[in-house]
Amino acid sequence: MRKLQLAVMALLALIVIGCTQDNPLTEETHETDLTSETSQELLTIPQINKIIDEQLRRTGDFSWDKTSDQVLWSATVHGSGILTIGYGKKGESFSAKKNARLTQSKNTIVSEIIKLENTSRNETLFEDDEILNVIDVQVKSLKTITELRKRDDIRYMEPNAYSFFYSEQYPQNRSSSGCGKDGKTLNSNDYRTIAPGSLVSWTYDEHNIEQAWAYSTGAGVTVGLIDTGVSQSQPLLGSNFNDGYSNGRSIQKYGTFIDSPWWWSNNYDGPHDKCGHGTSMGATIASPRNNNNLPVGVAYNCNLVSYRATEDVLLNDYHERKGVKNALRQLANRSDVKIISMSIGYPWSINNVKDAVRYAHSKGKLIFAAGGTSLDFTNWYPVIFPASMSETVAVTGITDDGTYQQCDTCHDGSEIEFTIIMERDSDNSRTGTVLGFYNGNTDYVGGSSVATATTAGIAALVWARYPNWSRSQVLNRMRQSSEFYPNKDSTKGYGNIDALQAVQ
Known part of the structure; x- marks a missing residue:
């Protein structure tokens, strides 16, 4: 199975491999560190990663709020001194108007930071979101962290340029996850040809998607895709987006990702995919139905x-996190966009992205997010952020296989709402x-x-069929059209969606 099938969390393997040996900070040391007088020692990246791993294994999640001043400061220093601060009271993720x-x-x-750091405003504040209650500041002093944590108007502080996956052990600042x-040549048993000459994926038949097209093809509904962009070398997601049975619609491409290792860079990288993942997701949702003998999209x-907001599927870079935040905010402000599809993520919450999700x-x-994909020996990991x-x-x-066996690389858990059949049990490469x-x-x-993008496409079919419905009405119809409804399975949600039933 190609790298794309490792999708959202291929690098989760790094959490399991290498985080269990030669811990330089034992659990006893960590607990003492949290309760005693703050140490002035700058922790190393491996030491910080061990603390992160221990919290992940103990609780299934990680939060910088639950670490010591020393840990937060050390991670901030190793992350170019960048500290992301969410200000306001609990729950005040954004401000619809001036407050x-x-x-x-x-x-x-x-x-306060300027005084503690002995700097100027220009040197301190370099990102001030116009809608979200979030700022990015430069911090170098442990005392600054300690004093800021005493305030009751700060919701969180995070070292957003610190990457768990960048260390002496795993020296990659940019991943290809x-x-x-x-491309791949398709097995003839994995598709059918329909008029006027399009290929229908075998996975569509498992959800009655072709039958649903008798009622809806997604016309009039706009889906926002936050991913790695779409390929400029694929005209069917460009100049030939309207082709064959697909007509009267539009594709727009934007970029919010800055391609630079430097936090201060404004070198926006444009809208075009350089990874491949976003192209596959965009094609799954919306590729045209024509006579080119190529796969057709769900809607x-x-x-x-399409937003190129990230370099790959793992949000381990400062510019990726900011890019996704900004893409969410921009899509939220578009009245024509009803659905957002996000097949990207991270092992734990990124709070400025969380604020943006709440704003959207x-x-x-209606925001769909991937539950997580990783290697078969790490798919025990819980549902990832932002699907969590x-x-x-x-x-x-x-x-x-008919028994709701999760795919070889897929995560599941209590947060899952829907499942999509997308892998042959006999051959996981198909x-x-x-x-x-x-x-x-x-x-x-x-x-x-691909399960997430497929579900976003089905949602577009439903919303096009019932254009005056609200988000909750569309979501409830999808639930009611799923196999387990009105019950919800503990790890598979409402199960497989019947697209035909959803649009009838």
């Missing part, structure tokens, strides 16, 4: 708004068929990533 109290709070926090641009008449949710967006949020709809993939990165190419795509 004098919040503005005063923000300015007071910045002034989930990426792959090489082949929907509009698509407040605007009525109540404001998103978590999706995972299963095989076609997953969903999809349009390739280059013109004329075909490919396979698997994991919870």
